[in-house]
Amino acid sequence: MWAALDRELDVFLQERPHNAKEWAFRVSSGTTGVPRVKLTRYEAGATKRFDGTRKALVCMGADSARLRNALIMDNLKYPDSPHILAVAASDLNDSFSVVINEFQPDSLFGFPSLISRVASYVSKETGASVTRLVLYGERVGASMEAFFRERFPRATLSMTYNAGELGPVSRPSCGFLPLNQYHPRDGVTITIDQEGGEGMIRVSKNISPSIRVENIETGDIGRFVDMQCPCGRSVAFEIVGRDNVDYVKVAGAILTVDESDRVMRLLPSIEDYHIDASLEVVEGALLGKLRLSIFPPHKHDEETIREQVSKELRLTPTRTLSDLVRDGIFKPLEIRWQEQPFPASVKRKKLSFTPL
């Protein structure tokens, strides 16, 4: 797949495109350590993303994703809306509440984890001015949904399923499906390796102007939903979790198994471990949380291990767990002692994510 995308990119780069605003570079999140680039084409006015929106707050991690949203706004034919403010994680400091409450968005677009962090800066009045949350990319559990409904009481919540380099997989929400359920986008075929009804979601679709891929693993676990939707569609699927073998994303940070293995190797007394990532509501704010389970137990060393792991474990390119705890983004590391060796099935996956 990537060889074909690279060839397409090479051809594109050879001459100036007829209409630059139809083109953008989509960059993958780099969880494999190698950032990837692929070409994306937008036909002017083809998206309805900002229909009915006057003031949009875009909450996305990658600059290229924020740029694509601004480009879509630029390509719209409406002269007077929307107004877009695209926030980055680095904007979220003490003074952010001043600007977000001045802007008073009516719609928020982006990743649930970043929106949940933004929500803690939003005044009650601003929260009430939001009428739409459009969520991408991460499963939303019942507690997170309740958190959003409490912070944005007038907002409708909808979700769109994007799968990394594959781009959009689902249609925009039809308004009838519950959260985490989707209709496939036109031209997209979903297959699920069914084991007890749930399995790896695989996608076949056109991923660029000239390349179609077949049965690509998304890393997400899902199931088909047996239903006839009031919107008229009969195919829907639900995301139930992630097959977290390589990394987990939580609270805007990424923990990779390579990084956790590296840090655990610094502690030779630890034979095996497992880290569960989750979110927790603390005084109205959503914080990331890591729970480290260790075998064999060394209970007298708990504080030393917590300090060393927190100081070493890098969760963003520039910040460790200690930094994120200090900045109020993560709770302090929780340690559990595993009295028995890990069962084989857990041992295969050193990382997991428990939805809120």
Added chain:
Amino acid sequence: MNDLSLDALVELVRTSDHSTFYRDHWGAETRFERLRPMTREKVAQTPWNARRYSRQKSLLKIVPFSSRPFLSEWTLTDSALESYGGEGERPLVYLSNPHERLEKSLWCYAQGRVPVIGESVIDAGIRIALKCRIDSLLTDMAMLPRLGALFGALDAPLVSLSIIDTEFDYVRIESFARYARTTRLVLALPETGVIGASSIDTREHWHVPHRCHLDTAETIVISKPRLFSLPIIRYDTGISSRAFRFSR
């Protein structure tokens, strides 16, 4: 809206139904050259919605400022008219502020070029830039020294290097100038756009942008004859004029 005379702009702003921000600041004075300069502090202390003179679709940016950050709003039609970048078909936009990266990337689109926007993870951003075979760069003084790995990996010199900032360390810039055929210096603030432009080779002389009016008594006070969302009328940039010699 096309360019106006400064007098016509003042009249339009004075009689605007959208905002009384400038009118309240100026009082009864009507002569352009005697209007009380607007300050960044005043803009920062005034809510965004109270200083807007147009309602066209727009991009908002968060501008860091000493007392508190403030929102700056630009329509893409207006920002497209600024002269931020130089020659080059495949620009990389790598300014330190993510909002400036975004706006200057949209500026590249407006010039008919598909930009590569620098990601906050520098290693990744540089790899992406090289993969897209960038041939020009828009950056600032804070980011420039962090891009050494990019310069070292280029196959050929950049067509242009544009440094957009309010202060310029010429010694440092010269150490990177060999990686580009031309090195442009662009004096600009996020909320005013371009104030002046020069190059590393001609830095004794700064060009004033087309139809832009500068008053350079102590600090640079700028006016632009166009009805921006926040009009730029006798706007005190707070930048000392001593470091810059301007000419048309």
